[in-house]
Amino acid sequence: MESFLLTINPLLGRNSSLSSLPSSSSSISTQLNSKVEIIRRRIEKVNTTTTHVPTSIVASSASKRKTGKGLSANVAVDGSVATVGTVKDVSWTEVQYESGSIGHRAPPPAEVDKDKQMEYITKILGSKVYDVAVETPLELAPLLSTQIGINLYLKREDAQQVFSFKIRGAYNMISQLPKDQLANGVICASAGNHAQGVALSAQRLKIKAQIVMPTTTPAIKVEAVKRLGGKVIQEGETFDESQKIAKEISSRLGITFIPPFDNEDVIAGQGTVGMEIGRQMRGKIHAIIVPIGGGGLAAGIVSFYKLVYPEVKVFGVEPNDENSMAQALYRDEIVNVTDIGHFADGVAVQQVGDETFRICRELLDDVILVTKEEISAAIKDMFSDERSILEPSGALSIAAAKAYCKYNNITGVNIVAVCSGANMNFDQLREISDIANVDQSIICTILPETPGSLQQLTDMLDEDITEMTYRFSSGSQDAVVVYKVSAVGTELEDMVEMLNTAGFTT
Numbered sequence: 001m002e003s004f005l006l007t008i009n010p011l012l013g014r015n016s017s018l019s020s021l022p023s024s025s026s027s028i029s030t031q032l033n034s035k036v037e038i039i040r041r042r043i044e045k046v047n048t049t050t051t052h053v054p055t056s057i058v059a060s061s062a063s064k065r066k067t068g069k070g071l072s073a074n075v076a077v078d079g080s081v082a083t084v085g086t087v088k089d090v091s092w093t094e095v096q097y098e099s100g101s102i103g104h105r106a107p108p109p110a111e112v113d114k115d116k117q118m119e120y121i122t123k124i125l126g127s128k129v130y131d132v133a134v135e136t137p138l139e140l141a142p143l144l145s146t147q148i149g150i151n152l153y154l155k156r157e158d159a160q161q162v163f164s165f166k167i168r169g170a171y172n173m174i175s176q177l178p179k180d181q182l183a184n185g186v187i188c189a190s191a192g193n194h195a196q197g198v199a200l201s202a203q204r205l206k207i208k209a210q211i212v213m214p215t216t217t218p219a220i221k222v223e224a225v226k227r228l229g230g231k232v233i234q235e236g237e238t239f240d241e242s243q244k245i246a247k248e249i250s251s252r253l254g255i256t257f258i259p260p261f262d263n264e265d266v267i268a269g270q271g272t273v274g275m276e277i278g279r280q281m282r283g284k285i286h287a288i289i290v291p292i293g294g295g296g297l298a299a300g301i302v303s304f305y306k307l308v309y310p311e312v313k314v315f316g317v318e319p320n321d322e323n324s325m326a327q328a329l330y331r332d333e334i335v336n337v338t339d340i341g342h343f344a345d346g347v348a349v350q351q352v353g354d355e356t357f358r359i360c361r362e363l364l365d366d367v368i369l370v371t372k373e374e375i376s377a378a379i380k381d382m383f384s385d386e387r388s389i390l391e392p393s394g395a396l397s398i399a400a401a402k403a404y405c406k407y408n409n410i411t412g413v414n415i416v417a418v419c420s421g422a423n424m425n426f427d428q429l430r431e432i433s434d435i436a437n438v439d440q441s442i443i444c445t446i447l448p449e450t451p452g453s454l455q456q457l458t459d460m461l462d463e464d465i466t467e468m469t470y471r472f473s474s475g476s477q478d479a480v481v482v483y484k485v486s487a488v489g490t491e492l493e494d495m496v497e498m499l500n501t502a503g504f505t506t
Contacts, residue, residue: 090337104367128171166196172265188211189246260293444482
């Protein structure tokens with residue numbers, strides 16, 4: 001696989017055809033079509049073995065073509081892929097590893113579906129997303145870059161009109177539906193971001209949209225969908241329960257169901273994020289980090305990048321208690337995480353998609369897990385750096401970049417973090433603010449009231465002090481200093497011991 005990808009890479013080099021790709025919805029140029037055909041012929045020449053397909057899934061296709069050893073595509077009426085066999089129920093606690101660590105997934109298959117990969121990149125390059133979506137900026141985050149010791153670039157999908165990347169996949173699928181299906185309207189299930197993408201797409205195409213949302217959905221997302229003209233049906237406590245209800249309505253009324261991630265046109269629409277990164281980033285990229293819920297965004301980006309720039313690592317990221325893709329890749333099969341968390345509601349999906357799993361199984365380097373505390377700290381970091389507030393799922397990649405670089409001692413490289421959304425529930429801000437500061441401690445030092453003693457104390461603590469209160473009583477020879485430091489656990493214990501050894505009773 002590696003030699004094959006390195007062979008075709010020069011045909012779509014970073015400074016060649018991609019740099020001139022249109023950012024509008026215009027058709028692919030003749031030159032690009034020619035290059036695609038060249039790559040396709042190379043694929044046919046080297047593709048002498050059949051694709052390995054895991055027993056838990058069947059390859060998806062929008063057409064009736066066959067893949068592998070005569071395996072027919074198993075595509076549902078809504079365009080999503082149906083799971084074959086029984087899916088095992090598991091707890092999120094069953095697969096846990098340290099934040100930032102990698103190397104936990106099962107080995108990828110020896111062969112990938114190269115024809116399918118080519119289909120995706122062709123769909124991505126010809127996607128219709130720019131009829132409604134915008135090309136979002138790729139910005140260097142100066143404070144975060146200094147803090148981590150790398151060049152951290154933020155792909156600002158929170159800058160979309162619906163404050164999320166979801167508009168891309170939703171519009172790309174809906175805009176390609178036949179007229180008779182469009183006339184009946186569309187329906188979807190979503191915790192918020194996909195709902196807004198479907199509602200806006202329906203508004204632009206002048207069709208009706210029904211949105212089934214979990215009862216736990218933040219009010220800000222419900223109201224946003226209503227403003228865009230979507231009819232909201234709040235039923236089901238989880239996304240998966242809401243999706244079952246939406247599919248039942250779809251079947252009963254003959255309304256097209258728009259899946260949030262497990263559909264080829266949806267995946268291709270999300271993949272335009274990767275295409276834009278390839279056009280916008282001129283330096284060498286060490287890794288792209290992508291949030292994962294059902295896997296549509298990661299599948300789209302990795303489909304593009306592993307064909308065009310195979311040397312770039314692509315990592316998914318999930319909260320440690322919302323780890324459906326991490327579990328699937330670890331076990332090499334799709335599972336249902338029954339007790340999934342909801343702190344990052346935008347990625348709270350119990351079971352990843354069949355097609356998204358197939359793609360990530362073949363191409364994704366790994367999934368990084370992060371904690372609620374790290375996500376909250378990343379939201380705070382983003383506000384400090386950009387004066388923007390991301391929702392928890394939107395800040396996952398920043399948290400993962402910090403954890404990955406710290407755990408693996410990585411410095412001086414370029415890393416892209418995809419900021420997937422900013423539909424924050426205002427009522428959640430207090431909780432996030434409290435959690436974001438759990439990496440700080442309050443300590444008290446008895447400070448001799450002698451010239452230079454405070455300066456000596458602050459010099460010893462270097463830049464660890466974040467807040468200080470100085471109290472001195474008349475007639476006393478000592479002062480009391482209470483201050484916050486960015487240290488916990490053994491780091492805090494070492495700091496206190498150092499201060500006591502230096503004569504500062506702490």
